[in-house]
Amino acid sequence: MLYYLLDLLGLIATSSTAGLDTRKIDQNIEELKKHDWFKKIYAQEKYRRLFYVNRHVRRYLQSKLRVKKMFYNQRAQKKLLVLLNKQL
Secondary structure: OHHHHHHHHHHHHHOOOOOOOHHHHHHHHHHHOOOHHHHHHHOOHHHHHHHHHOHHHHHHHOOHHHHHHHHHOHHHHHHHHHHHHHHO
């Protein structure tokens, strides 16, 4: 329940009119690249491109809390994959 609430707050915070923080997003992607499950996703061209050009995916990855949760939570990892497939 706490994770759901944090996700909701993160979405509200990132849906403001402020632009995306490219440096933060790129740092989060670099952190994710350290994990095998993410390397498998990142190795696929169709997904890799989304990490750099898709506004929805980049906004999702802007949240440090959300990204940290993906390190150890399989459900959070699956949510990312669902988002990626939805954006294809």
